[in-house]
Amino acid sequence: MEFQERVLKEVVKIPRGKALTYKKLALKLNSSPRAVAKALASNPWPIKIPCHRVVMSNGKVGGYKLGKKMKIKLLRKEGVRIKMERLLNFNNNSKFKKVR
């Protein structure tokens, strides 16, 4: 199974209004955050796959194929609160970052 496919399979599991970091994805896939990011950057279906729910480990939103503006807009639309490109309530150790 291709690496990118493994990444996307995980990404689709992220619930609405929540976010996962590149790092956590990488750990789960025994890879590196950079490799994960690269896989998402070449995401063939930026609409179908919710890759906007993958953020940086420091709480900043990180990049997006269609631009940060769009990424933030999508997250906000799902109820995620963001200030200065940074997610709020980014302080828990649960599997997914709970926001809202």
Added chain:
DNA sequence: CCCATGACTAATT
């Protein structure tokens, strides 16, 4: 096969 390139991170300055 070798090398450069990132939607990144952690440690250091």
Added chain:
DNA sequence: AAATTAGCCATGG
């Protein structure tokens, strides 16, 4: 607190 630096690993040339 912001900027640099050194690792990271899948991918494409």
